[in-house]
Amino acid sequence: xxxxxxxxxxxxxxxxxxxxxxxxxxxxxxxxxxxxxxxxxxxxxxxxxxxxxxxxxxxxxxxxxxxxxxxxxxxxxxxxxxxxxxxxxxxxxxxxxxxxxxxxxxxxxxxxxxxxxxxxxxxxxxxxxxxxxxxxxxxxxxxxxxxxxxxxxxxxxxxxxxxxxxxxxxxxxxxxxxxxxxxxxxxxxxxxxxxxxxxxxxxxxxxxxxxxxxxxxxxxxxxxxxxxxxxxxxxxxxxxxxxxxxxxxxxxxxxxxxxxxxxxxxxxxxxxxxxxxxxxxxxxxxxxxxxxxxxxxxxxxxxxxxxxxxxxxxxxxxxxxxxxxxxxxxxxxxxxxxxxxxxxxxxxxxxxxxxxxxxxxxxxxx
Amino acid sequence: xxxxxxxxxxxxxxxxxxxxxxxxxxxxxxxxxxxxxxxxxxxxxxxxxxxxxxxxxxxxxxxxxxxxxxxxxxxxxxxxxxxxxxxxxxxxxxxxxxxxxxxxxxxxxxxxxxxxxxxxxxxxxxxxxxxxxxxxxxxxxxxxxxxxxxxxxxxxxxxxxxxxxxxxxxxxxxxxxxxxxxxxxxxxxxxxxxxxxxxxxxxxxxxxxxxxxxxxxxxxxxxxxxxxxxxxxxxxxxxxxxxxxxxxxxxxxxxxxxxxxxxxxxxxxxxxxxxxxxxxxxxxxxxxxxxxxxxxxxx
Amino acid sequence: xxxxxxxxxxxxxxxxxxxxxxxxxxxxxxxxxxxxxxxxxxxxxxxxxxxxxxxxxxxxxxxxxxxxxxxxxxxxxxxxxxxxxxxxxxxxxxxxxxxxxxxxxxxxxxxxxxxxxxxxxxxxxxxxxxxxxxxxxxxxxxxxxxxxxxxxxxxxxxxxxxxxxxxxxxxxxxxxxxxxxxxxxxxxxxxxxxxxxxxxxxxxxxxxxxxxxxxxxxxxxxxxxxxxxxxxxxxxxxxxxxxxxxxxxxxxxxxxxxxxxxxxxxxxxxxxxxxxxxxxxxxxxxxxxxxx
Numbered sequence: 001x002x003x004x005x006x007x008x009x010x011x012x013x014x015x016x017x018x019x020x021x022x023x024x025x026x027x028x029x030x031x032x033x034x035x036x037x038x039x040x041x042x043x044x045x046x047x048x049x050x051x052x053x054x055x056x057x058x059x060x061x062x063x064x065x066x067x068x069x070x071x072x073x074x075x076x077x078x079x080x081x082x083x084x085x086x087x088x089x090x091x092x093x094x095x096x097x098x099x100x101x102x103x104x105x106x107x108x109x110x111x112x113x114x115x116x117x118x119x120x121x122x123x124x125x126x127x128x129x130x131x132x133x134x135x136x137x138x139x140x141x142x143x144x145x146x147x148x149x150x151x152x153x154x155x156x157x158x159x160x161x162x163x164x165x166x167x168x169x170x171x172x173x174x175x176x177x178x179x180x181x182x183x184x185x186x187x188x189x190x191x192x193x194x195x196x197x198x199x200x201x202x203x204x205x206x207x208x209x210x211x212x213x214x215x216x217x218x219x220x221x222x223x224x225x226x227x228x229x230x231x232x233x234x235x236x237x238x239x240x241x242x243x244x245x246x247x248x249x250x251x252x253x254x255x256x257x258x259x260x261x262x263x264x265x266x267x268x269x270x271x272x273x274x275x276x277x278x279x280x281x282x283x284x285x286x287x288x289x290x291x292x293x294x295x296x297x298x299x300x301x302x303x304x305x306x307x308x309x310x311x312x313x314x315x316x317x318x319x320x321x322x323x324x325x326x327x328x329x330x331x332x333x334x335x336x337x338x339x340x341x342x343x344x345x346x347x348x349x350x351x352x353x354x355x356x357x358x359x360x361x362x363x364x365x366x
Numbered sequence: 367x368x369x370x371x372x373x374x375x376x377x378x379x380x381x382x383x384x385x386x387x388x389x390x391x392x393x394x395x396x397x398x399x400x401x402x403x404x405x406x407x408x409x410x411x412x413x414x415x416x417x418x419x420x421x422x423x424x425x426x427x428x429x430x431x432x433x434x435x436x437x438x439x440x441x442x443x444x445x446x447x448x449x450x451x452x453x454x455x456x457x458x459x460x461x462x463x464x465x466x467x468x469x470x471x472x473x474x475x476x477x478x479x480x481x482x483x484x485x486x487x488x489x490x491x492x493x494x495x496x497x498x499x500x501x502x503x504x505x506x507x508x509x510x511x512x513x514x515x516x517x518x519x520x521x522x523x524x525x526x527x528x529x530x531x532x533x534x535x536x537x538x539x540x541x542x543x544x545x546x547x548x549x550x551x552x553x554x555x556x557x558x559x560x561x562x563x564x565x566x567x568x569x570x571x572x573x574x575x576x577x578x579x580x581x582x583x584x585x586x587x588x589x590x591x592x593x594x595x596x597x598x599x600x601x602x603x604x605x606x607x608x609x610x611x612x613x614x615x616x617x618x619x620x621x622x623x624x625x626x627x628x629x630x631x632x633x634x635x636x637x638x639x640x641x642x643x644x645x646x647x648x649x650x651x652x653x654x655x656x657x658x659x660x661x662x663x664x665x
Numbered sequence: 666x667x668x669x670x671x672x673x674x675x676x677x678x679x680x681x682x683x684x685x686x687x688x689x690x691x692x693x694x695x696x697x698x699x700x701x702x703x704x705x706x707x708x709x710x711x712x713x714x715x716x717x718x719x720x721x722x723x724x725x726x727x728x729x730x731x732x733x734x735x736x737x738x739x740x741x742x743x744x745x746x747x748x749x750x751x752x753x754x755x756x757x758x759x760x761x762x763x764x765x766x767x768x769x770x771x772x773x774x775x776x777x778x779x780x781x782x783x784x785x786x787x788x789x790x791x792x793x794x795x796x797x798x799x800x801x802x803x804x805x806x807x808x809x810x811x812x813x814x815x816x817x818x819x820x821x822x823x824x825x826x827x828x829x830x831x832x833x834x835x836x837x838x839x840x841x842x843x844x845x846x847x848x849x850x851x852x853x854x855x856x857x858x859x860x861x862x863x864x865x866x867x868x869x870x871x872x873x874x875x876x877x878x879x880x881x882x883x884x885x886x887x888x889x890x891x892x893x894x895x896x897x898x899x900x901x902x903x904x905x906x907x908x909x910x911x912x913x914x915x916x917x918x919x920x921x922x923x924x925x926x927x928x929x930x931x932x933x934x935x936x937x938x939x940x941x942x943x944x945x946x947x948x949x950x951x952x953x954x955x956x957x
Contacts, residue, residue: 053669054670071668073565077563078563081560083554083556087561098574150564150565376865377765384767387759394792394833398790409801452686455679455680456682459675459676463673465677475687477943477946481695484915484918485698485935485938486698487919488932489697489698489932492706599786603897641787648782
């Protein structure tokens with residue numbers, strides 16, 4: 001069993017508080033991703049779990065036992081560094097087997113274990129090479145091999161894919177998931193890329209400036225973001241946000257954008273939020289372009305069209321607001337055209353002035 | 367046309383200047399190179415009428431030359447080893463630490479490198495005298511009387527190997543510390559942390575990861591230390607007086623002072639022998655010269 | 666103990682040997698020099714056994730000592746002539762010449778480097794052959810080819826001679842530093858200047874030299890400090906003579922301390938030199954913004 005508990009952890013570097021009271025848990029065998037923009041503290045948090053940084057306040061527990069003061073080499077945790085940190089003067093085989101060699105495991109056993117790991121990671125042909133002679137993807141697999149040969153309870157990954165090019169990244173994402181399914185260690189994975197987070201994680205901790213913005217299952221983050229930060233961070237392309245005023249006391253509550261256009265908000269109890277200013281969020285995939293004679297919520301002018309083949313992104317301007325619309329396939333619009341937009345009501349998110357999502361009622365998970 | 371001529375003119379003057387400089391730089395060496403193989407060598411430049419290897423052979427068979435060479439090798443070699451180890455440890459610590467004493471220590475190193483050894487030699491001599499007295503007392507209480515002298519030759523601070531080695535090391539240490547610190551500054555901590563996560567204890571980390579990684583830096587420091595200590599004249603001059611312990615630079619110097627018994631051929635051969643290790647080391651160390659001269663100005 | 670505390674403790678331990686060496690053989694003597702300069706300590710005579718505190722007596726003596734002022738003057742001229750002028754001009758010229766595509770570059774490079782690579786004693790030794798011995802010295806024979814009379818050069822113009830020798834020795838240092846400075850100037854700057862119609866002379870004075878200013882400053886500082894510290898090279902050549910004509914400050918200290926056996930007095934001179942060096946060091950750190 002390898003459950004990790006982070007309880008009210010704080011970290012100061014001198015006078016600067018970098019981690020401001022973070023709590024979450026990772027269950028045994030889960031693939032947890034810490035995600036957030038640069039400087040949010042995710043790498044620091046990871047290094048605290050590893051034991052390479054001390055904890056200023058709070059507890060880090062492994063299987064219920066407090067490990068704040070346990071040295072890094074005694075925690076049973078392995079780490080894959082962002083730079084891979086492969087020992088340049090050793091071969092691939094020596095790099096992978098290093099931890100066993102340190103414990104004076106007999107050479108024959110080391111060879112066997114290294115061969116097994118190499119087989120798993122498709123490194124068998126490269127065992128005699130030095131890191132300098134390997135490609136980025138190969139080096140990464142060696143770094144992973146070095147970690148898993150120790151059969152650790154927990155494996156930490158510090159932005160392992162950020163040094164790889166795009167196609168390799170996609171490939172390695174699949175590899176990592178496959179490894180996780182086969183070996184089932186508890187994984188804590190740090191990245192700034194929300195696509196990696198969404199595709200690989202069992203649970204995601206979104207960090208912002210040293211605080212947990214939201215901790216949830218990926219789909220929940222997508223469907224019920226708790227703040228505009230999470231709403232715009234998760235999901236690509238990002239959610240449209242429009243500033244405006246809520247009219248809650250009417251029989252038909254509505255949202256009026258700053259620019260004057262209004263959308264009705266049926267089925268919501270918004271009396272408490274009457275006359276408050278806030279934000280309306282709607283994802284590009286929840287807006288459709290409709291014909292002139294169908295019921296439309298809004299009309300606007302096309303500003304930019306981005307054609308990707310399988311889908312098209314249309315930037316539509318209404319007054320000073322711009323909405324991004326995602327359309328399946330290709331569509332015959334050009335900049336300057338006037339188009340009609342229809343909103344999927346179930347896809348509305350309402351955020352109050354503090355940018356917190358106060359409305360979940362129509363966003364039930366299936 | 368004018369443009370082409372001007373270009374050629376610049377080239378001509380460059381070649382001319384460089385050739386003149388080359389002659390200027392190499393001319394003094396001509397004498398010593400020729401005299402070392404000239405059976406009738408004199409103080410003055412002349413072309414040998416015959417060639418002999420006698421002078422070189424004599425270094426090792428007579429006249430103390432071999433002794434001086436041996437002493438230099440031992441003391442300078444030991445000093446280099448001391449500096450590489452002590453400087454290696456210290457340079458690493460200076461690079462990795464963020465303690466309050468880091469900046470003062472580094473400023474102190476810069477300061478120490480600026481101080482002329484000639485200004486330090488007087489109080490240093492007194493310090494060494496005192497230390498020598500203490501060591502003498504220790505030796506006399508431990509060692510039988512007839513071995514006292516040989517023991518002091520080894521562990522004495524004045525007129526003893528130990529003192530000279532320590533002094534030579536101290537003189538070269540600041541530069542070595544700076545070079546190694548700069549080197550580690552450019553080496554990411556990742557390797558040590560990975561080794562730590564792999565379960566290596568401090569000793570294993572040092573031996574199997576840090577030392578191999580630091581070899582270029584340690585090599586540079588070692589080479590420059592060797593060159594510096596090998597050429598040091600003031601320290602052996604001040605601290606070594608007995609003939610058996612004398613180092614090469616002083617031996618050469620003193621032999622040269624004996625106006626009526628100078629064998630220039632022998633002395634030239636000795637000078638060539640003295641020169642060679644320094645020149646060879648210099649050849650290897652050329653890449654690091656900038657660092658040694660500026661002390662890694664960029665920190 | 667956390668990892669961080671353990672590492673901090675380890676760092677401290679790792680520096681202890683280096684600190685001990687530096688403290689014992691450099692820092693403490695430097696401090697002691699100040700102390701000894703206030704005594705009448707000596708290597709023989711009554712004062713050797715019972716050195717007494719004499720206050721500023723040594724310093725007062727310094728001020729009226731002709732030898733001291735002579736040595737200062739000699740050092741000043743020596744540093745200026747060899748380091749500020751000789752090595753710099755020749756080194757810069759060599760750096761400029763070698764920055765072009767030139768055949769046999771490694772040969773020229775090696776030749777210029779060689780004087781710096783050999784130990785001081787050997788350098789002094791080989792120049793004796795060049796300079797001493799009247800009409801048989803190599804220099805005499807060379808100037809004889811041009812019709813000049815042979816001289817005992819080390820008696821005839823001792824200060825000039827040691828300036829020449831030190832220049833010969835230090836060109837490499839200046840050249841290496843200037844080369845590094847030159848390489849920091851992008852080639853496009855020269856190309857732009859040429860397109861603006863600048864002549865080679867204009868380019869040198871108005872572009873190259875100003876851009877080299879920080880390097881030149883660095884060179885001056887380091888070279889000056891290094892030249893003040895010279896001992897072996899000149900001691901081998903002249904021992905400071907004739908009559909103190911080449912008694913640079915390092916030799917003066919040595920002679921006063923170990924030949925005249927006046928440790929207290931020698932220390933006073935040393936303290937002054939130490940003070941000057943610290944001043945140079947402080948300028949070095951401040952102006953060049955050395956980062957530690």
